[in-house]
Amino acid sequence: MISLHPVRAFVEDAHHALLERASARCDARVATLPRAMDDASGREQARALVGVLGAERLLEPIFPLDLRGCVVMREVLARVSPLADEVFALQALGTLPIFWRGSAALIERYARPALAGAMMAAFAMTEPEAGSDVASLTTSARRDGDTYVLHGSKTLISNAGIADFYVVFAKTDATAGARGISCFVVPSDAPGLHFTRAQVLSAPHPLGELSFAECRVPADHLLGAEGEGFKLGMSTLDAVRTTVGAAATGMASRALEEALAHVASRKQFGAALAEQQLVQSRLAIMAVELDAARLLVYRAAHERDSGAERVTLESAMAKLFATEAAQRIIDSALQLFGGRGVLAESVVDGLYRSIRPLRIYEGATDVQYIVIARALLRGRD
Ligand SMILES: Cc1cc2nc3c(=O)[nH]c(=O)nc-3n(C[C@H](O)[C@H](O)[C@H](O)COP(=O)(O)OP(=O)(O)OC[C@H]3O[C@@H](n4cnc5c(N)ncnc54)[C@H](O)[C@@H]3O)c2cc1C
Structure with missing residues (x-):
């Protein structure tokens, strides 16, 4: 069992209540799931887990952000299912940028359904030649009328191939380094977005590569202003x-x-x-x-x-x-x-x-x- 006693100086009554509720719900609905032993069953279980976490209101600490609540949730989930923990983490990574810099319409269309467990989120930053050095990413985004056109590729992306939408980092100005990076919401059915291949880990964790070949997204899917992505x-x-x-x-x-x-x-x-x-x-x-x-x-x-x-x-x-x-x-x-x-x-x-x-x-x-x-x-x- 996770205990908040050793860290009690840092938490409040609400976190004790969350721990109790989350532990009970996870014991009933997550710990009972069979351990996914391969990539295919991991992907299937990850999709199902989004619905479980949403239905049990266990994604609520993500927004408005209660970081200690998220910490409690990740401890509880990782203790029984590292896969369920991955699902929680990606719902956070893929929705916070939308809640913070997205329009009301984007929040209603993507971020809120994700926290309700109806959509799966992903966060696509890493590229084959840009890992730790994020500023060197080369995926490009060009404005064309009322759309942006994305071109490039991403690797090591959690939930690639099973997410409903991706928060994608791309350069709108290739000459401006980190200041040229912008951030977009790209729905998984956007024309030109392809799930290229799964990358299989030894512990189940849905991961894979994406390519953007003249991939078009509406201009209002830009989060914040151009250049604010980094x-x-x-x-x-x-x-x-x-x-x-x-x-x-x-x-x-x-x-x-x-x-x-x-x-x-x-x-x-x-x-x-x-x-x-x-x-x-x-x-x-x-x-x-x-x-x-x-x-x-x-x-x-x-x-x-x-x-x-x-x-x-x-x-x-x-x-x-x-x-x-x-x-x-x-x-x-x-x-x-x-x-x-x-x-x-x-x-x-x-x-x-x-x-x-x-x-x-x-x-x-x-x-x-x-x-x-x-x-x-x-x-x-
Ligand atoms: C399971 C998993 C899930 C992931 N999910 C996502 C995701 O959802 N979205 C996403 O965008 N990315 C994701 N990633 C990618 C992850 O963020 C990158 O692997 C990470 O940023 C490191 O980049 P890299 O693998 O290219 O390693 P590199 O940048 O090539 O670095 C390799 C190693 O070199 C060392 N190193 C690098 N830079 C320095 C330095 N300046 N000084 C000293 N040592 C250094 C470190 O030991 C590092 O591990 C995921 C990766 C894994 C393994």
Whole structure:
């Protein structure tokens, strides 16, 4: 079970209530789903999960943004289903730019149905030659009468092929670097948009490539003004990045629970593994790292909910530490399971494969080091 006791200084009564309701609903409707063992069943289950999360009103913390509510949701979901967590995360990434910079019509047509679970969202920024260096993206968008015409390709896009709409970053001015990037809502049936291929992960997570070949979208599908896309994308990531840390701590919490139950029952050398002091030391390190990670995550979310417009430093620290610590915690849990830990059917094996991408996406660990160091060198308060 996820407990808010260790982070109680950062949350309010509403978050305790959300945790209780979300845990009960997830136990009933998400934890009971069979584990998707391949890409096709992962895609099918992800689509179904959008409806479940919407119907259970579990997407509500996304807008108006209650970051601590999103953190609670991602911990609860990632603990039982990293796939359900992915679905939640993409509904946030794909709707916040619309809520923040879209017209009332775009909000009604895309963002609200997505939060009700009737539409699936996606966020298409990464390109084959533009990953960490977002400003170097080359997908272009040219104004043509009352439409924009997009040309280019995107890779490693979550929900590619199953989303109903994509929030797409493209250059309206190829000479202006980051200031030339604009952001568009592109419905999945837009002429010229193609799902090129699925990219299959070892843990189910719908991912794939998109191409835009003279893809036309109405001009009013531009979010904000031309050239505001980079800023909008970064502020979306800035807010959501903290919740990546929460997904990590949700998975790590599950790994610690699994490990505790296992070492209490597994006997070797005439006693339960839990009696071995080196096993105890492993468990202690796991618990300390988990609490430290959660404190950083909830601190960053609390800062943001308290009115800080940018929480770049806090969210970088939270994402960096929580994802790295979760990898170590899950690895330790798997070690304690011995050979059974690496069987495909084992929960810790699923967590082991699910945690790895979190140290890469939404700003790799190395990039977070740079963000944190720059803040230190500028003189943080
Ligand atoms: C499961 C998954 C889901 C994803 N979903 C989405 C999505 O929905 N939408 C989307 O737009 N993108 C998505 N991505 C893409 C993700 O955002 C990129 O993988 C990430 O930004 C890194 O880009 P890259 O893979 O091109 O790596 P690169 O930019 O090539 O970097 C490779 C490695 O080099 C190192 N590195 C890079 N730059 C520096 C530097 N300046 N200093 C030191 N080291 C550095 C880091 O270790 C990094 O991991 C997803 C990726 C994964 C794995």
